[in-house]
Amino acid sequence: MTRTSSSSPRGRGFGRSRGGAADDGPRARFSQLLPYLFEHKKVLGVVVVLSIVGAAASLAQPLLVSQVITVVQEGRALDMLVWALVALVVVSGLISGFQHYLLQRTGTSVVLSARRQLVHRMLRLPISEFDTRRTGDLVSRVGSDTTLLYAVITQGLVDAIGGSLIFVGALIAMLIIDPVLLGLTVLVIAVSVVTVVAISGKVRVASRRQQEKVGDLAAAVERSISAIRTVRASNATERETEAVEADARGAWEMGVKVAKISALVVPIAGIALQVSLLVVLGVGGFRVASGAITIASLVSFILFLFMMIMPLGQAFGAINSVNQALGALGRIQEVIDLPIEGQDDAALAAKAAPGSASPGAPAIEFDDVHFGYGADSVLHGVSFAAPRGGRTAIVGPSGAGKSTMLALIERFYDPTAGAVRFGGVDVRRLDRVELRSQIGYVEQDAPVLAGTLRQNLLLATPDATDEQCIRVLHEVNLGEVLNRSPEGLDAAVGEDGVMLSGGERQRLAIARALLAAPPVLLLDESTSSLDGMNEQMLREAIDAVAENRTLIVIAHRLSTVVDSDQIVVVDHGRVVGVGTHSELVASTPLYRELAKHQLLV
Numbered sequence: 231m232t233r234t235s236s237s238s239p240r241g242r243g244f245g246r247s248r249g250g251a252a253d254d255g256p257r258a259r260f261s262q263l264l265p266y267l268f269e270h271k272k273v274l275g276v277v278v279v280l281s282i283v284g285a286a287a288s289l290a291q292p293l294l295v296s297q298v299i300t301v302v303q304e305g306r307a308l309d310m311l312v313w314a315l316v317a318l319v320v321v322s323g324l325i326s327g328f329q330h331y332l333l334q335r336t337g338t339s340v341v342l343s344a345r346r347q348l349v350h351r352m353l354r355l356p357i358s359e360f361d362t363r364r365t366g367d368l369v370s371r372v373g374s375d376t377t378l379l380y381a382v383i384t385q386g387l388v389d390a391i392g393g394s395l396i397f398v399g400a401l402i403a404m405l406i407i408d409p410v411l412l413g414l415t416v417l418v419i420a421v422s423v424v425t426v427v428a429i430s431g432k433v434r435v436a437s438r439r440q441q442e443k444v445g446d447l448a449a450a451v452e453r454s455i456s457a458i459r460t461v462r463a464s465n466a467t468e469r470e471t472e473a474v475e476a477d478a479r480g481a482w483e484m485g486v487k488v489a490k491i492s493a494l495v496v497p498i499a500g501i502a503l504q505v506s507l508l509v510v511l512g513v514g515g516f517r518v519a520s521g522a523i524t525i526a527s528l529v530s531f532i533l534f535l536f537m538m539i540m541p542l543g544q545a546f547g548a549i550n551s552v553n554q555a556l557g558a559l560g561r562i563q564e565v566i567d568l569p570i571e572g573q574d575d576a577a578l579a580a581k582a583a584p585g586s587a588s589p590g591a592p593a594i595e596f597d598d599v600h601f602g603y604g605a606d607s608v609l610h611g612v613s614f615a616a617p618r619g620g621r622t623a624i625v626g627p628s629g630a631g632k633s634t635m636l637a638l639i640e641r642f643y644d645p646t647a648g649a650v651r652f653g654g655v656d657v658r659r660l661d662r663v664e665l666r667s668q669i670g671y672v673e674q675d676a677p678v679l680a681g682t683l684r685q686n687l688l689l690a691t692p693d694a695t696d697e698q699c700i701r702v703l704h705e706v707n708l709g710e711v712l713n714r715s716p717e718g719l720d721a722a723v724g725e726d727g728v729m730l731s732g733g734e735r736q737r738l739a740i741a742r743a744l745l746a747a748p749p750v751l752l753l754d755e756s757t758s759s760l761d762g763m764n765e766q767m768l769r770e771a772i773d774a775v776a777e778n779r780t781l782i783v784i785a786h787r788l789s790t791v792v793d794s795d796q797i798v799v800v801d802h803g804r805v806v807g808v809g810t811h812s813e814l815v816a817s818t819p820l821y822r823e824l825a826k827h828q829l830l831v
């Protein structure tokens with residue numbers, strides 16, 4: 231069988247993720263974050279303007295306070311000044327509320343666009359990519375990693391831009407009030423900034439590792455839940471729980487590490503404020519005493535100092551959240567940067583020999599096809615032709631490469647040598663969408679998607695009517711399932727179709743393929759778990775649909791294929807015989823053996 235991510239042990243997470251080790255994981259640069267921000271440049275522009283207005287309103291406050299002190303000292307009336315102060319406070323509040331809303335909204339939008347891009351890419355990756363990646367880890371990149379981008383907008387970057395304006399404004403005001411005091415303050419701040427920058431890089435690494443651990447955790451949960459019946463039946467619940475807990479603990483440990491590093495960053499702004507305050511109070515006191523500055527100037531200098539330190543805290547927070555986001559962005563970009571299926575189709579098509587579609591050509595033809603999933607070769611020079619409108623059966627021992635042959639027809643993989651032709655044309659020269667629209671494919675494990683009967687049927691044929699759906703369900707003897715629930719076609723089938731029996735799942739998958747009625751049908755052991763009566767009904771349906779169509783069936787039970795136009799016998803990736811049942815019994819020892827086992831000779 232051809233394994234996909236949902237059924238292969240490799241796909242289920244027995245293996246570890248790529249790049250799980252310390253520092254060799256995907257890294258993201260700050261510049262990779264910018265496109266996400268540019269996408270919302272208009273709103274962010276509004277936010278920046280609001281920040282400027284808000285900053286001006288905030289900066290005006292100490293100036294007004296200083297005015298108030300002077301006016302009180304001079305014993306004049308305060309009316310206008312007080313009102314101006316109240317208005318400033320109200321305006322600053324309103325601005326910051328609106329800004330907050332815009333930032334949250336934009337943060338969510340950035341997450342949305344990262345998710346969109348990821349999903350768009352993920353569903354188009356080559357099938358081989360899913361052979362080695364773990365489903366849970368991919369899911370966690372969409373669900374968890376993307377949420378870290380939210381914090382960049384809401385908790386950091388834009389705030390810091392607004393904050394930096396206040397910072398600069400306060401700096402200028404302080405320079406005007408007293409350059410000496412400012413010099414001392416800047417010295418303290420410079421030391422704290424250097425310290426923060428030095429330790430913040432570590433946040434990125436720890437955050438990326440934390441996200442990797444969350445990916446491991448999601449993969450472990452997915453693995454256990456998807457095989458929950460086997461886990462229970464094997465009395466392995468305890469062990470699986472421990473394994474999942476170990477991954478959860480790994481994520482926790484990394485979270486604690488991020489917390490520790492962040493904890494170093496956060497108080498630095500507070501310490502800087504306290505030290506500068508002490509310095510300013512001490513030195514400022516002397517300067518007031520010596521008459522270099524007035525008390526009113528010292529008070530407003532201190533208010534500006536607070537104002538300057540606050541955005542510094544924001545900036546440190548921003549450095550932290552940007553670094554966390556970059557850790558996650560590395561994992562997001564890694565998937566977005568992967569080549570998608572068909573990206574190198576032009577080069578492949580150029581390599582393929584030109585051929586033209588001709589009515590006389592076989593529907594499907596394998597011409598000396600070689601293929602391997604990795605280093606191990608699976609097909610070694612397979613050649614056969616499936617005639618148009620005929621029924622071809624592929625038989626052979628388990629692992630011979632039968633499902634792989636169907637995967638090559640669907641172009642889930644391309645041969646390493648030789649060619650697969652569709653109607654005389656090398657499939658590498660055909661558009662994949664066009665090729666697949668010509669082929670109905672029923673996988674060995676007959677996947678049924680969570681949802682309703684209708685959703686499953688309409689997967690390949692979204693425009694089919696209810697009548698067509700119901701007709702095809704009857705054709706595959708699933709009419710009874712339809713009557714089982716008053717919801718009819720809207721009846722749920724459960725996750726992976728668990729509410730249907732194995733045979734019913736297969737017949738639903740076949741119904742889906744039949745509904746599209748394509749010229750070529752590929753059935754991978756589609757009748758293997760049907761009981762005698764259902765199998766008969768199904769064969770009649772396939773017989774009816776197979777008329778004037780090319781059918782390629784992989785079957786282990788020869789009784790289902792003895793009346794095929796031709797049978798291709800495959801062993802260890804090689805074709806060892808082609809012919810009808812009686813011809814092969816006479817000519818091919820392996821086939822004779824298979825037939826003997828199944829009491830057909």
Ligand SMILES: Nc1ncnc2c1ncn2[C@@H]1O[C@H](COP(=O)(O)OP(=O)(O)OP(=O)(O)O)[C@@H](O)[C@H]1O
Binds near residue numbers: 233361604608628631
């Ligand atoms: N996605 C995959 N990645 C790596 N190896 C694979 C993959 N799918 C199949 N193989 C390997 O390729 C070989 C042929 O597998 P294939 O599924 O084509 O055999 P099959 O004849 O259909 O077997 P069965 O009758 O048991 O379904 C096997 O050794 C299998 O382990």
